[in-house]
Amino acid sequence: MISRSTTHRIIETLLCFVGCLCLFEPAFAEKPNMILVMADDQGWGDTGYNGHPFVKTPALDDMAKSGFVFDRFYTAAPVCSPTRASVFTGRTPIRTKVTNHGRYMRPHEQTIAETLKGAGYVTGMFGKLHLGSAQPNSPCNPGGMGFDEWVIGLNFFDNDPYLSRNGKIEHRRGKGSVLLMDDALAFLKKHKDGKRPMFAVIWFPSPHDPHREFPDGPSLYEGKKQAGYYREITLLDQQVGRLRKTLRSMDIAGNTILWYCSDNGGLNAATSGGRARKGSIYEGGLRVPGIVEWPAAKLKGRTSVPVCTFDIYPTLMAMAGVELIAPHPLDGINVSDIIAGKSKKRSQPLGFWHLFQGGQGTRSDQIQKAIMEKQHAGEPTPHDPPRMKKDVDEFPQFPEETANGHAAWTDWPWKLHRINDTKFELYNLEDDPLESSNLADNPSHKERLETMQQELKAWMRSVISSLNGKDYDRK
Secondary structure, X not given: OOOXXXXXXXHHHHOOOOOOOOOOOOOOOOOOEEEEEEEOOOOXXXXXXXXXXOOOOHHHHHHHHHOEEEOOEEOOOOOHXXXXXXXXXXXXXXXXXXXXXXXXXXXXXXXXXXXXXXXXXXXXXXXXXXXXXXXXXXXXXXXXXXXXXXXXXXXXXXXXXXXXXXXXXXXXXXXXXXXXXXXXXXXXXXXXXOOXXXXXXXXXXXXXXXXXXXXXXXXXXXXXXXXXXXXXXXXXXXXXXXXXXXXXXXXXXXXXXEEEEEOOOOOOHHHOOOOOOOOOOOHHHHEEOEEEEOHHHXXXXXXXXXXXXHHHHHHHHXXXXXXOOOOOOOOOOOOHHHHOOOOOOOOOOEEEEEOOOOOXXXXXXXXXXXXXXXXXXXXXXXXXXXXXXXXXXXXXXXXXXXXXXXXXXXXXXXXXXXXXXXXXXXXXXXXXXXXXXXXXXXXXXXXXXXXXXXXXXXXXXXXXXXXXXXXXXXX
């Protein structure tokens, strides 16, 4: 039996609390612009400001110096698509049916773009989606997710990509990471003098392999292992610098919240900031760079309090004074008090769950090229209907006791792993950041282990309930 206090704690974990009082004094009468920037596969230690021995990231280093840095910023999953769903919904991604890479997010979800659009924002998305369709009539495209304007790839893309502009496929020439920033800056310039505040999502395709994009300037990192990976990190850093410079030149940097992170751990375990790397829910697969900048609010400092990608949604709403009425249970919480320096502890534990299902391949250029050719010929697209909605209207019922894959429960500094329901591992991350000394069989931690096992089990049951469709009115 789960105790009443434990039950209450689990309920609190599932419910997002967003107070009606904003912790930030409004610097301007108008609401702030918001921009979310995400790298694809950049690890925590793959920046200059986090001490990488040679990679050059001057823009991120300056942003870290000027803004607020999260030392323990986590992604909701160790692969791309699920983390992206967590940003959009404030929920652990399995709830949204994004159980692994390449899965579509259910259109039943309420997204951050839909909430901000309802609050008067103009919304735009640019770069890698990997959550749904790029065709014009799909409820799973960015328009169906609340974006007014969008130019996207389905998955990672490289040089000369095929991108969908509001559903029409274009073959573009140039570096994909530069092209998406071109599109994002055009959106900002178009709307900067309008009456509506702006919300933009800029999701890079780099530094995902095969690492064919090169930064401007002389050739870098010759002779270094994973040189292509680090070149693409420097390339995206150059584009972040370009974004920040343009915001200043447009005189909108002051009242713009700019939030930077990666979608999962990096490709080099040695600089991952923990054990393992991308694909694992040990620390190295989840811990990533995290910086938020808002000059008008004078954000500055650094915190080691754990914060996750599903916290972005409720936190931004609180910072901007936008009411968030969530129709579904959220896993994310408002951490603006941590950013404001008013709290040094996270109020709710963090839950992670990977390998519940396998991933699905998504060849962005191949798919979009085939669609473009049919669009030009005026013929039905080759991926209509299979890729329009995929399986989002299907609600297979998983038993509540389902526990396959690898789950974890972090109640700082303690982290419990549950691996295929047969093995438990317990670590003190403060004393053992590399998760090397399993304390699960230590008698002195028996009570803690049992409590965390109960909490994790209850959370996993609630996730299965969401996946089964219990959060939606499907009449």
